[in-house]
Amino acid sequence: MADLLTVAKLAGVSRATAARAFSSPELVRPATREKIFSAAQQLAFRPNKVAQQLRTQATHMIGVMVPSLNNPVFAEQLQAMEVAARACGYSLIVTTSDYSSSREGDIVEEMLRQRVDGLVLTVANAEQSEVLAKLRAETIPCLLVYNPPGSSGFPSIGVDNLAAGADATRYLIDKGHARIGMVAGPLLQSDRAQQRYQGYCQAMRSAGLAPRPLIEMDRHTQADLTSLAPALTGPDALSAVICTNDLLAISLMGELQRAGISVPGDLSVMGFDGIAMGEHIYPSLSTIAQPRADIGRTAVHTLLAMIRGEACSPAPLPHALRQGESAGVPASSKSTLGTS
Structure with a gap:
């Protein structure tokens, strides 16, 4: 069986450079790295990962926790992470919390036992997270994704949820809507939804409109029309709603249309995420x-x-407003336009 020195000779590099290509590929020039990997493939050489880990005290593994894999938002994030990590010689250990803050501590503890080199986490609420409080006493690098940075003490990757919530609201206001509501899953399980609601409230007040109380669903991605129905009747009935994620919006649109409520004819619907579906x-x-x-x-x-x-x-990374057919002008504006 070929050894590292044989690989180095075939690639025309030193043994140290060959070893570095396998242990820290990001430190080796791409052209050199490819020659080494090609030589290893020709010789059927496989580096001893266990020996590398014992020598360097690094596993080249990243622990990742997301709320769910059912939501394409997290699946697309993970796919991009896997490609980027693999290009740098790292692999991912992926776990899901099912939006349960009580599970987060056990999940992170297990990843720490596996000696991951760093953590990428999406927690329920970064400001009030017990697991983040414990991680402040650890030396392991930890990064949040989607959670607002706030005062958690950890860097965060994501968009400005407050500004994005305000942009969605202003878009509907510009279309002529004044009776706009927001629909979310359990609010205490998502600090992202909390900030989007704050952005909605700010935009409504800036336009001289009264923000409505948040309409909470029992689940993050599944709508229950009975929770929304009271807000759809009477003289002050909603003409538009913003859902705090796309799956919830798509579920709500299905429920509305099964109930004979036209989208956007009777009610305009906006989502948040931009999933391809x-x-x-x-x-x-x-x-x-x-x-x-x-x-x-x-x-x-x-x-x-x-x-x-x-x-x-x-x-914060930039967000974008994607116009679709589910948000139109309110019915009252159509009537006015038709008689003018």
Whole structure:
């Protein structure tokens, strides 16, 4: 069986350079790295990962915790993270919390036992997270994704949720809506939704409109029309709603149309995330799009910089408003336009 020295000779490099290509590939020039990997493939050489870990005290593994894999937002983030990590010689250990703050501590403790080199976490509420409080006493690099940075003490990768919530609200106001509501899952399980609601309230007040109380659903991505129904009747009935994620918006649109409520004829609906599914349904979903792949790639590169001992204070990534067919002018405006 070939050894590292044989690989180095075939690639035309020193043994130290060959060893570095396998242990810290980001430190080796791409062309040199490819020659070494090609030689290893020709010789059927496999580096001894266990020996490397014992020697360097590094596993080249990143622990990642997301709320769910059912939501394409997290799946797209993870796919981008996996590609970026693999290009730098790292692999991911992925776990899900099912939006349960009580599970987060056990999950992180297990990843620490596996000696991951760093953590990328999406927690329920970064400001009140018990697991983050414990991690402040650890030396392991830890990065948040999607959570607002706030005063948690950890760097965070994501968009400005407050500004994005305000942009979604202003978009509906510009279309002529004044009776706008916001729909979310359990609010205490998502600090992102809390900030989006704050942005909605700010935009409503800036326009001289009264913000409505948040309408909470029992689940983050599944709508229950009975919770919304009281706000859809009477003289002050909503003409538009903003959902705090796309899956919730798509679920709500289905419930509305099964109940004979037209979207956007009777009620305009906006989402938040920008998942591809929203473009393929009818009516297509108006939404705030997050750069999910960029968030994943940036998370990996930022964490690796933290592992190298660099100080990181990432700025929010840009969001974009994606216009769709699910948000139109309110019915009262249509009537006015028709008689003018």
